Amino acid sequence: MELSLTTRTVAEHTVLEVGGEVDVYTAPRLRERLIELVDAGARDVVVDLERVDFLDSTGLGVLVGALKRLRTAHGTFGLVCAKEPLLKIFRITALDQVFPIFPTVDAATERDGSGPTS
Template sequence: MRWGARGGVGGWVGSGRDSAAVSPAAPVGKSVVPAPRVETIASSRCLVARVGGDMDYVTAPVFRPRLRELLSRGERFVVLDLSRVQFCDSVGLDMLLDVWRRADGSGTVLVLACVPQALRQIFQVTGADELLRVYDTVTAAEAAMGV
């Protein structure tokens, strides 16, 4: 996966829509963008949700309700595994902060795991790392929550 800088203030990074990730099955000149997805993974200790695809203004109508739905399940601990996120712009960051605020307000502990390095850098540049707790692995996130 190649991470490159996007233009504008903040220099959002990713391999999203500006890159031409072409598969053999795709018509020439057409980029293949992974479909947005949120898959829950069975865990007896907490709810683990694996997030995949681009998190941006295009996928926000899909991601935002799915992320909010995770909180409606009533789990005390939620881990978002971001290992399959390939691109994140300011709207994607806003979605993560929104779900964190909602979780915090409802007494749910929400943490992030397996965050790509480029996305960690976005968190640092924007100050989001002051709110969002990030762990290297899902196992480390679960251990930190004491579950």
Template sequence: MKQGWVDLKVSYEDVSEYVTVVTIAGELDTYTAPVLRQPLVDLINHGRVFLVLDLSAVDYADSTGFGVVVGGLKRVRAHDGRMALVVTQERLAKVFRITGLIRVFSIFGTVGAAVEFLGREVPGAHG
């Protein structure tokens, strides 16, 4: 049982007027889920509702970790936002396929592709 440390790093960067990339590295599980949940809540509360979650450096995710990602999606949708994921590891991609979440999320192999997609999704951003 883990105690005394958190093996998850979360950082974010506004890459455009509308889109923020949230980079997640490490293990996303029951113990570390709050490390991701709070920054997502804070970003959304500050109007950043077009989010790319870069999961390419996530070594492991359990149901609680996936729940935080799904919760983030629900929050951005409640604010008319969108979320895209970057998934490069087959073991995570497999979980998205098995659980049917692949039909819920827009999933990309690169951050650039996800950012480009979300940029097209911003209402009124294209004159």
């Protein structure tokens, strides 16, 4: 399935909904979109992975790049993911200790202090 990228605003967060396959072929498009968002002023960014069918190391590298970019810009970055196969990828790579990962967009965009951290 082709990569799909849709942006919306939820509770003052920029939510990028990603669908399809994120791999060595499509990851550059995800990287470009994330850079565009930050360059356009987005500082609280959430990437929703619920419609992602496949995610490889290249896609993970793009997500880490976005995390670092937002950290530099004093922003926040979080992921939404409740799919066990994807969560297993984050655990195996230890990236579950790097990204704030939330089960829902609502949880990721809460402003009570439990939301994404940089």
